[in-house]
Amino acid sequence: MNKQVGLRGKAWFQALTGVDSPMGGDPGSVLTADTELGEDTARFLCVVPDPKARFPCVRRGEVGLEEAYTLATRVREVIDHGENLKKRPIVAIVDVKSQAYGRREETAAIFLAAATAADAYASARIKGHPVITLIVGHAFSGGFLTHGYQANRILAFDDDDVVIHAMHKEAAARITLRSVADLDRLGHEVPPMSYDVRDYARLGLLHKLLHIQDPDTPAPATVAQIQKELIDAIADARAGSTDLRNRLESKGAREMRKAGLAARAYMEKQWSGV
């Protein structure tokens, strides 16, 4: 497992943008930079741990109130300034432990903050901005819904420290009344339960699983490789639709989401029927 969630995200953000501090007025936990990427100037965003954050429950890299509203603001800037121009790409680098689990957050309606960030990402996508998510570490639960899951294309490193899931293992075990060993065994039989990114890739939700050397320390050759993958994903997004149908039309979805696709087909058939 990662030594600390969020550090890898920060390392990749710095390697891809050359920037290591937040934009003026932003909290220390949200990094934003505009960087040349192929023929575009892409906006990169990343949530990182800030041990001095105002809200105590986000100091280990969780996505909280300030993080969500900052992401929303920085994504909306790209939409607002790009009305009649070539739609700039947005790249979300994801390494988030989870949403913030705090009383302050719930009192101040973190659900709305999270919705606001997701709204900004989705609005950008709908307006034609290619929104690409690059998962370099953890992508958990409400943290991922807030930051990254509305993207046109999702890329992830093929690595044991990359984990995409609805809830971390210990908590999921407690809530479903199972042992962690049971969960590991179930993960092999029931792919959507798995904590292994290779099982996640089988669900057909990823655009691509990226095989790279040493994901902890971005070397120049690996950075160039990832830049090329991002440029390819941007081109692919521009050539495709602005909705998320690619996730349902993938080979993985046809194999692993048969029940969901059947429900969809029935719904379409019955919708216009008498």
Add this chain to the structure above:
Amino acid sequence: MSIATVIPAFVTRESFIELEARERAQALMDPGSWRELVGPFDRIESPWLPMQSIAPQSDDGCVVLKGTIAGQSSVVIALEGGFQAGSIGEVSGAKMTAALDLATRDSQNGKKTAAVLLLETGGVRLQEANLGLAAISEVMASIFALRQYAPIITVIAGTVGCFGGMSLVAGISSYILMTREARLGLNGAEVIEQESGIEEFDSSDRALIWAIFGGEQRVGMGVADELLQDDAKEIAAAVQRCLKAGLPAVHRSQQIDLYRDRIAALDTSQQIEPLTLRKRWDSKQAKAKEGSAR
């Protein structure tokens, strides 16, 4: 003295909370106008629950009715809190997404079709983990698409409430209607206690839970729109009001500056007192202040 004056209103009114998901959805639509789509007889069930020795349900806990509400084309999607706590799995999520997408298609073709979501849900169904989380992101994407043409009205009546990823679905809706028995939040008290400790949130403190998550608080602080009685007729009338009002000028989840400033103004050195926050965020008071400033 007539009988009507002796029997108080709460005796004769029909409870909405006591209805199951299917009955709730029916109670909102024009009688005789609706059909259920992908219903229990189609038997599209979760393939993942039986693999874990859990009995599936033939509608996967999601009821979709298409018809009219006060003459307006609508689809009502109701989650059954009594099945797996209303959690979103592959099938229930796909039913929601498909219905919303078809409402969008009809709206684009000139037949404006609104959506009413009856959310009683704990969020992702952990037995279908990643497909549940993906489904929520897809439901959200479909709401963003439909929201360009027709309003989405979320009703949280209780008693499960609306939590986890589905709270974001509520957050991006055009309107949120709640009763006093409803709760709305991202993380429930138990989850916070488990993750951050009992000193952060004592989940046995019922008063605190209602003070933070309850319908009265959420409507009072302006993050939900109307507080309703547990009365099927009153809730149906409120849904009709929202439909008639149509799309709001700006959706709440696009009011970034307002909320970013409010968060910046919070004292985070201690816990936030819910009632104080409610008074500070109360939209009527804020508007009055704005008016006096002009």
